[in-house]
Amino acid sequence: DVKVTQSSRYLVKRTGEKVFLECVQDMDHENMFWYRQDPGLGLRLIYFSYDVKMKEKGDIPEGYSVSREKKERFSLILESASTNQTSMYLCASGRTFPSPLHFGNGTRLTVT
């Protein structure tokens, strides 16, 4: 079974802190994604990557950056956390489209 592991289940950070969310997949997938999920808004794509060191902006990239130095790992960085970034963050990976995406269990981030 494909496993997508997100480093933290719950995270509480203060406004202005730099926050790293880590995601690791074990199936050699080319594509990796970061979504955020908010009530009433569904899932919104922040960034995605289709290869090592490659990244593409999604629909809501502002305030975020990403890093993909190794194929299995995709990191989401909040340079200066703000309260409006309080959300559930979901990482996913997949093979060349239209293969299904495999999701991690999410990181619930609270910024106070």
Add this chain to the structure above:
Amino acid sequence: SQQGEEDPQALSIQEGENATMNCSYKTSINNLQWYRQNSGRGLVHLILIRSNEREKHSGRLRVTLDTSKKSSSLLITASRAADTASYFCATDSGGSNYKLTFGKGTLLTVNP
């Protein structure tokens, strides 16, 4: 930007009944997928239907796609309490980079 819109937002039925959820989208698609999310967890892929297909089955799931109406439906037959979850449709428009756009989801509650 949201592509798919699920309808209804919430659905409550009794065990054994059938559940039908609908998804409408705005622009042409290559593929449409349905995912399920149990409370507080990541999404799990259920089924994929391509734009040249009209119907697909998988166990108790039946998906239809009407590209002329830009809509899809997911039917779960003989529902069980364990089917209680949120259900999302997701679309892609093809192209060289794989980008899935999700709707806001339908919350299905199956009462025992």
